[in-house]
Amino acid sequence: MAKIVIIGAGSHIFAKNLITDIVSYPELRENTIALMDISKEPLDLITAFANKLVKQHGFGTKIESTTDRREALNGADYVIVTIQVGGGRQAGRDIAEKYGLANGWTGPASGIINGIRQIPVILDICRDMEELCPDAWLLEYANPLSTIIWAVNDYTKVKNIGLCHSVPHTAAQLAKYIGAPIDEVSYWVAGINHLSWFLEFKWNGKDAYPLLREKFKDPDVYSNPEAHWGGPDVVRGELFKTFGYFTTEASFINAYFLPYFRKRNRPDVLEQYKLETHNHPERHPKRDSELKKLTQAADKEFREQISGDYVFPITKSREYGARIIYSLETGVPARINGNVKNTGLITNLMQGSCVEVPCLVDREGIHPCYVGELPPQVAALNEANLHAQGLVMRGIVEKDKNKIFQASLLDPLTAAILTIDETKQMVNELFEAEAKYLKGYK
Amino acid sequence: MAKIVYIGAGSHQFARRLITDILYYPELRGNTITLMDIAKEPLDLITAFARKLVEQQKFSTRIESTTDRRKALEGANYVITTIRVGGQAAAQADRAVAEKYELKTGNIIGPIGVFDGAREIPVLLDICRDMEELCPDAWLINYTNPMAINTWAVNEYSKIKNVGLCHSVQHTATELAKYIGAPFEEISFWTAGINHMAWFLDFRWRGEDAYPILRERFKDPAVYSAPDAHWDGPDIVRAEVFKTFGYYVTECSTIMAEYVPYFRKRNRPELYDKYKLRRVESRAAATEQNNKDAELMQQIKENFQFPMSHSGEYVSIIIRAIEAGVPARINGNVKNTGLITNLPEDCCVEVPCLVDKEGITPCFVGDLPAQLAALNRTNISVQELAVRGIVEKDRTKMFQAMLLDPLSASLLTIDEIRQMTDEMFVAGAKYLQGYK
Numbered sequence: 001m002a003k004i005v006i007i008g009a010g011s012h013i014f015a016k017n018l019i020t021d022i023v024s025y026p027e028l029r030e031n032t033i034a035l036m037d038i039s040k041e042p043l044d045l046i047t048a049f050a051n052k053l054v055k056q057h058g059f060g061t062k063i064e065s066t067t068d069r070r071e072a073l074n075g076a077d078y079v080i081v082t083i084q085v086g087g088g089r090q091a092g093r094d095i096a097e098k099y100g101l102a103n104g105w106t107g108p109a110s111g112i113i114n115g116i117r118q119i120p121v122i123l124d125i126c127r128d129m130e131e132l133c134p135d136a137w138l139l140e141y142a143n144p145l146s147t148i149i150w151a152v153n154d155y156t157k158v159k160n161i162g163l164c165h166s167v168p169h170t171a172a173q174l175a176k177y178i179g180a181p182i183d184e185v186s187y188w189v190a191g192i193n194h195l196s197w198f199l200e201f202k203w204n205g206k207d208a209y210p211l212l213r214e215k216f217k218d219p220d221v222y223s224n225p226e227a228h229w230g231g232p233d234v235v236r237g238e239l240f241k242t243f244g245y246f247t248t249e250a251s252f253i254n255a256y257f258l259p260y261f262r263k264r265n266r267p268d269v270l271e272q273y274k275l276e277t278h279n280h281p282e283r284h285p286k287r288d289s290e291l292k293k294l295t296q297a298a299d300k301e302f303r304e305q306i307s308g309d310y311v312f313p314i315t316k317s318r319e320y321g322a323r324i325i326y327s328l329e330t331g332v333p334a335r336i337n338g339n340v341k342n343t344g345l346i347t348n349l350m351q352g353s354c355v356e357v358p359c360l361v362d363r364e365g366i367h368p369c370y371v372g373e374l375p376p377q378v379a380a381l382n383e384a385n386l387h388a389q390g391l392v393m394r395g396i397v398e399k400d401k402n403k404i405f406q407a408s409l410l411d412p413l414t415a416a417i418l419t420i421d422e423t424k425q426m427v428n429e430l431f432e433a434e435a436k437y438l439k440g441y442k
Numbered sequence: 443m444a445k446i447v448y449i450g451a452g453s454h455q456f457a458r459r460l461i462t463d464i465l466y467y468p469e470l471r472g473n474t475i476t477l478m479d480i481a482k483e484p485l486d487l488i489t490a491f492a493r494k495l496v497e498q499q500k501f502s503t504r505i506e507s508t509t510d511r512r513k514a515l516e517g518a519n520y521v522i523t524t525i526r527v528g529g530q531a532a533a534q535a536d537r538a539v540a541e542k543y544e545l546k547t548g549n550i551i552g553p554i555g556v557f558d559g560a561r562e563i564p565v566l567l568d569i570c571r572d573m574e575e576l577c578p579d580a581w582l583i584n585y586t587n588p589m590a591i592n593t594w595a596v597n598e599y600s601k602i603k604n605v606g607l608c609h610s611v612q613h614t615a616t617e618l619a620k621y622i623g624a625p626f627e628e629i630s631f632w633t634a635g636i637n638h639m640a641w642f643l644d645f646r647w648r649g650e651d652a653y654p655i656l657r658e659r660f661k662d663p664a665v666y667s668a669p670d671a672h673w674d675g676p677d678i679v680r681a682e683v684f685k686t687f688g689y690y691v692t693e694c695s696t697i698m699a700e701y702v703p704y705f706r707k708r709n710r711p712e713l714y715d716k717y718k719l720r721r722v723e724s725r726a727a728a729t730e731q732n733n734k735d736a737e738l739m740q741q742i743k744e745n746f747q748f749p750m751s752h753s754g755e756y757v758s759i760i761i762r763a764i765e766a767g768v769p770a771r772i773n774g775n776v777k778n779t780g781l782i783t784n785l786p787e788d789c790c791v792e793v794p795c796l797v798d799k800e801g802i803t804p805c806f807v808g809d810l811p812a813q814l815a816a817l818n819r820t821n822i823s824v825q826e827l828a829v830r831g832i833v834e835k836d837r838t839k840m841f842q843a844m845l846l847d848p849l850s851a852s853l854l855t856i857d858e859i860r861q862m863t864d865e866m867f868v869a870g871a872k873y874l875q876g877y878k
Contacts (some may be wrong), residue, residue, distance in 0.1 A: 112598065123582055242856055259851040264707065269855055348786060376830065376844040380823030387816030394812065406813040408689060415703045416852030419713065 002031045002329060005076045007069065007125060007144070008083035009035035012040030012049070013298060018080065018315040018333040019050050021322035023059055024314050027330050028322065031188030034064040036072035043067060045302065053312045069128060076133040078325055081125060082141045085117040091433035098416050099426050100264050102256040104273075109115040109414065111256070112392050112404060115147045117437050119396045119413075122148055126156035129182045137328070137366070139163055139321050145193045145339055146354040146386075153354070155397060161324070161366050162208055162354065164193050173228060174246060177221065178211045188358060189248065190346060192382045193339050195257050196356045197245040197374065216241065223274060232274035235261055243377050253277075257385050259416035285294040324361050331363035335437055338370045347372055348379045353386045384412045399441045401431065444473045444765060447518040447580075449511065449569065450525035451477035452484030454491070456585070456821065460522065461492050463758035465501060466750055467768040476506040478514035485509060487738060495748050510797060511572060511832060518577040520761055523569060523584045527561040528873060535869040543862045544708060544853055550588045550638055551821060552847050556828045556840065557866050559591040561873045563832045570600035581764070581802070588773055589637040590821075594790040594829045597777040601877055605760070605795065605802050606775030607768050608637055611752050612693040617672055618645055618690060621665065622655045632794060634782060634807040636818045636825075637775050639701050640792045641810065645690065660685065665718050667718065676718040679705055692792075695719070699870040701821055703852035752814055763797035770797045776804045783808055786813040788824045820848045835877045837867065 004022060009015045015035070033050060033146035037043035047065035054061045057126030066072050072080060075423050096102065101109055110149055122142065129136055142148060149162035167189050175182045180203045188200040201208050215221050222228075223235035230250035239254065241245045255261040255275055263269045292432055305312070316322075319334045327334040335358055342355040345368050349355055360367045374382065388410040395403030405427045408414050414423055432437055446464065451457045457477070464470050475492060480486035489507035496503045508514050515521065526533075533554070540546050540553045548554065554760055566586065582604035586592055593606035619626045624647045632644035639707055645652050659665050666672075666681035672694060679695035683702075691698055696719065699705040705717050710766070712806050741748070752758070757770040763770040771794055778791040781804050794805045810818070823846045831839030841863045844850055850859055867874055 238856060242845065244838075259703070259848075260845070260856050263711070263855065272857075274856075299806065303499060350784065376823070376826045377839075377846065380820075380827070380846045383819050383823065384816075387812065387819060391812050391816070403813075409704070410813065410816045412848075412851070415848065418704075419707065420704050 001105070002077040002325070003029075003034060003075055004031055004078045004080065004325065005034045005036060005072045005136075005173070006080045006082065007036050007072065008081060009046050010037035011082050011084065012042055012046045012302065014082050014141070015046050016049060016302075017319060018082075018205070018316045018321055019046075019053065020312070020315060021317055021319060022325065023053065023057070024281055024316050025322060025326045028326055029059040029061050029282075032062040032064060034066065034072045034076070036066050036069055038067055038069075040067055043307070045299070048306050049302070049312070056311055057314060061160045069125065070132060073125075073128050073132040073136075076129070076136045078137050078139060078328075079125070079129060079133070080139045080141065080321055081122065083118065083121060084142065085121050086437065092430055095187055095429050095433060099422065100262065101413060102252070102262060105197050109148075109408065109411075109426060109430060111144045112408060113434050113437075115144045115392055116396055116404075116434060118142055119148055119151050119393070122395070122426070123155055126152055126158045129158050130156065137324075139160070139324060140339075142228060144389075146356075147396075149339045150341075150352075150354040150389060150393045151397055154352070154393070159365070161359070162193065162356075163320050163324075163336075164339070164356070165320070166194060166250075167196060167337040167356070168246045168320075169229075170198070170246065171259055172318070172349045173233075174198065174208075174212065175203075175213055178203060178208055180208070188359045189337055190355065190374065191378065192249070192354065192385060193356045194249040195382055195385060196248040196337070199248075199371075199374070201246065212240070212246070224375055225274075227333065235275070238273070243381070244375065245378055250333060253287055254397050256413060258381060259412045262413060262417065264417050303423070324366065327361040328365065333360060333362045335359070336361055336366075338366060338368065338391065341365075345369070345371050346374055346379075348376065349382055350386050350390070353390060386408075390411075401427070401441045444470075444519040444761070445476060445517055446473055446520045446761065447476045447478060447514050447522065447525045449478050449514065449521060450586070451488045452479035452481050452527065453482055453524050454488040456524055457488050458491060458738075459753045460677050460755060460757055462495065462748070462750065463752050463755055465495065465499065465503060466752045467758060467762045467766075469762055471501040474504040474506060476508065476514045476518070478508050478511055480509060480511075482509055484735070485634055487735060487742075490742050491738060491748070494745075496741050498745075498747060499750065505776075511569070512576060513574040515537075515569075515572050515580075518573070518580045520583060521569070521573060521577070522583045522585065522757055523566065525562065525565060526586070527565050529801045532870065532873060533558065536866060539862060539869050543850075543858065544866075545753045545850060545862070546637050548700060550697065551824065552849055553844055553862060555588040555591065556824065556843050556847075557874075558832075559588045559595075559828050560605055560832045560840070560870065562586050562588070563595045563829075564594060567599055567833075570596060573602050574600065579603075581605070581760075583760065586759075588689045588825075588828075590790040590792075591825050591828050591832075592762070592775075593637075593741055593775045594788075594825055595833060597790070598788070598829065599833060603801065605790075606637065606790070607756050607760075607772075608775070609755055609790060610638055610694075610794070611640060611773040611792070612756075613673075614642070614690065614692045616678070618642065618652075618656065621659055622647060622652055624652070628648065632745045633773055634661050634788065634791065634793045635810065635814065636785075636821060637792045638697055639818055639821060640692045640773065641689040641814050642691075643689065643810070644809075656684075656690070670849070678717045679719070682717070685863065687817070688811065689814055700848070700849055702817060706849060706853070752832065753818075760797050760802065764799060764801060767799040769793070772797055772802075774802060774804065779804070781805070781807050781817075782810055784810055784812070785818055786822060786826075789826065820846070837863075837877045 050063045092110035096109035138161045145162045175185045186202045191197045227233040233249035233251045261273045338359040338369040358369045391407035473723045536557045547818045582602045597677045619629045635641045665678040671677040674694040679699045774795040776790045796803045827843035
């Protein structure tokens with residue numbers, strides 16, 4: 001019987017899907033799921049949900065709940081991490097926006113601040129794992145994913161994989177664009193998280209890119225507000241036409257990583273790529289008050305479902321977590337896209353960095369697949385981001401402000417928009433705003 | 443007796459320097475120097491100069507002169523190339539387009555560099571084909587810009603032993619010595635990176651780290667902001683890069699500002715003032731050239747005593763080291779065969795090389811500091827796409843090369859870069875036949 005620990009289980013929208021995913025596999029129903037969060041209220045809520053779900057469906061799953069991380073990790077086989085240190089409040093996002101940068105979780109400036117908050121805690125979790133469950137797998141979902149995984153690989157011995165849903169979501173999106181049922185498309189995707197490339201995209205075994213190119217001759221296909229869950233998909237449509245391959249994640253996020261879609265004092269460019277329309281709150285909450293309102297509404301509904309006679313359905317999301325545990329436990333092979341150390345897997349991206357590649361999962365573990373060379377133009381776009389990530393990661397672990405300043409300079413969007421002086425000023429402001437998380441930086 | 447062939451000898455200001463450098467070494471005076479150019483008039487002038495110099499000094503050097511490249515290459519041991527396909531006119535046409543997009547730059551990187559490469563590479567590869575047939579063991583010593591793109595193409599598409607040379611390492615070393623007030627002979631350095639963006643990883647005065655002194659001096663911005671701080675003018679960009687990224691970079695501030703996105707921003711002329719950037723002017727190059735031609739002609743006629751001196755250019759040092767077996771260290775542009783471990787394999791890097799009887803052997807450098815490798819890498823991406831685009835005559839790859847140029851990408855949108863690329867193809871149509 002395996003022990004599956006979810007750290008940060010209070011992020012209950014995500015945890016609810018994950019728990020449901022796990023028990024959706026009959027082979028995984030006899031395990032222990034240990035829910036852990038540092039804040040008791042959301043933890044109690046998700047625990048109540050898990051208990052209700054298991055009881056409603058008559059599963060033998062054991063649900064544990066604790067605010068004590070070490071207790072949760074003791075004897076764990078799988079440790080799923082979905083933490084957000086400091087919660088939703090992100091001063092970095094407002095500061096980034098002030099300087100004309102995007103304001104996402106993983107983009108310039110705010111992504112760096114998020115790493116500063118998250119990485120020390122995740123390395124602490126790894127230290128605990130090395131002591132309490134040294135053979136367990138860390139399934140890491142927290143952002144900024146690439147930087148976190150790079151740090152975990154460089155500074156700990158824990159077996160791990162970084163997970164994101166952007167590959168399967170994009171695959172579903174591509175299937176929709178060409179009008180194919182999802183189970184008839186296949187793909188081979190590699191790159192870095194949030195900027196991976198569909199190197200192959202097939203429908204019933206045939207190259208489906210010509211079809212997509214044909215569809216995209218009508219810009220409305222990807223520009224209309226309903227094109228994608230994130231709104232219009234113009235940036236990805238344009239990237240595909242320009243660089244030849246479709247990229248993962250979402251247009252408003254890809255725009256964080258590249259210098260082409262945001263220009264200083266050029267609202268016409270934002271307009272052209274329809275980058276403002278993604279900002280409506282339920283899709284991309286950016287203000288504290290909005291976020292709080294949304295969370296409260298979701299909480300209320302969830303509470304009512306748990307206390308009432310609502311029957312929670314057993315469904316499967318597109319998240320990889322449960323699928324991985326299933327393959328490792330039963331030996332039924334699966335292919336997933338995971339974030340791993342580049343040990344010669346992508347030959348023209350930086351060795352030792354964090355890449356997102358297809359992995360085989362079976363009883364022996366998670367085995368990253370060899371990809372070889374990416375087309376040089378897409379490798380170039382990835383590399384620009386890897387250099388910034390590497391320096392951020394070192395800056396955070398070594399508590400070196402100068403490295404973080406240099407990393408900001410190397411970020412392609414920041415470098416395109418700001419001068420060196422302005423970047424320095426922005427980093428200083430970020431450090432002031434986040435002083436609480438920056439003790440001991442030199 | 444070695445045969446030293448000089449292709450593009452008509453660029454006579456540079457050729458004069460190199461010929462004098464070669465003859466400066468007594469060990470090299472018994473060789474043949476074959477001067478070649480496609481333009482007869484400048485070739486005749488430089489030939490007259492070389493013969494005059496040899497006659498004045500009573501050297502036994504044999505001077506040959508021809509407009510026939512294959513004849514020149516026959517049996518060569520060293521082939522020096524300093525060509526400029528299309529001359530000023532072709533470069534000017536590119537400049538006019540780039541200028542519209544605020545991208546007027548030198549001929550090394552960015553749109554102008556990429557399209558200059560498109561003119562030079564086919565000719566350089568033709569020279570290599572001839573060499574493979576007529577002098578397969580000769581060394582190609584190339585000075586032609588865009589250095590990194592050209593050298594990469596030669597390494598990828600020919601079998602010829604070669605090195606790409608530039609003087610930016612020696613010049614910067616001289617300037618650094620001047621900044622700290624040290625005699626040049628007392629400093630030493632270890633420099634690596636890519637051409638025009640190589641880094642002084644070590645900089646010493648009498649064996650001691652001289653960076654602390656430089657940092658101290660640079661606390662006074664007047665030291666590097668003065669109009670005569672550097673031959674190119676104020677050196678603010680390189681000083682800023684030094685203060686920010688921790689290492690001094692080669693070449694000059696004007697060119698460094700073209701390699702990175704920090705110093706030029708759209709509609710922000712105040713940055714030109716802040717960094718005292720020279721607006722690259724289309725110099726009255728033709729007139730200047732005519733004046734120099736007339737002056738040299740006059741000197742030859744009047745039997746002016748040409749001095750024997752050494753310019754510090756590497757080519758004669760290399761030939762001497764190989765011929766005489768006197769070891770030398772130079773900085774050369776070579777294929778990255780694991781030399782700089784955090785830059786891509788097979789790209790063109792500029793690293794210290796040992797030269798002796800065995801040839802030119804690049805030295806292992808290892809990892810560059812991460813922030814420097816990052817800056818180099820952005821430009822290597824441009825070079826990679828440019829090399830492939832040029833050799834495969836692929837318009838899309840040329841467009842993608844422009845998109846990856848950090849300065850173009852920061853100033854322009856994808857549509858604007860596409861438009862600029864299209865216009866460059868029109869401007870350079872004569873040299874861009876057969877692109878698909």
